[in-house]
Amino acid sequence: MKLNINTIDEDKLAIKYVLGIQEELDSFPDAFDILHIFIVRAVRQPDRQKATFTKHALLQYFAKGKEDNIDKGLEEALEKGLIEQSNKTIGKEAYTIKINPFQ
Numbered sequence: 001m002k003l004n005i006n007t008i009d010e011d012k013l014a015i016k017y018v019l020g021i022q023e024e025l026d027s028f029p030d031a032f033d034i035l036h037i038f039i040v041r042a043v044r045q046p047d048r049q050k051a052t053f054t055k056h057a058l059l060q061y062f063a064k065g066k067e068d069n070i071d072k073g074l075e076e077a078l079e080k081g082l083i084e085q086s087n088k089t090i091g092k093e094a095y096t097i098k099i100n101p102f103q
Contacts, residue, residue: 003040005051006100023064030069031077032101037062039100050088055093 014032016022022033037058042049051056058070074095077083082101087094 003051003098003100004103005039005049005097005100006046008039008043012102028061028064028066028069029058029073029077031073031082034058034070034073034077034100035082035097036082038097039102051097053095053097054087055095056091 016025017036022028022036025102027033038049038053042051055070055074056073059067063070072082077095078085082097082099083095084098085093086096
């Protein structure tokens with residue numbers, strides 16, 4: 001299946017996304033939360049959001065006070081093959097989405 005980050009099949013969403021409670025959970029942001037953040041952005045802004053994102057963007061705009069979970073979420077996503085690290089420079093870490101689990 002070709003990667004398309006501009007679509008979400010609502011039947012494949014976890015209930016936490018349907019209810020919009022993912023940010024309230026202690027595990028936020030886990031691997032799927034990170035993907036959900038950037039895939040939702042791609043759906044809303046297809047001309048602007050690409051299949052890449054930075055750790056800085058996660059920390060700056062989406063951490064919601066849970067910065068410690070970001071490293072765990074990124075590591076989990078890497079281990080599951082959902083993303084690939086495209087830049088390893090400290091402070092400029094970047095990742096590419098490889099799988100859209102919501103497609």
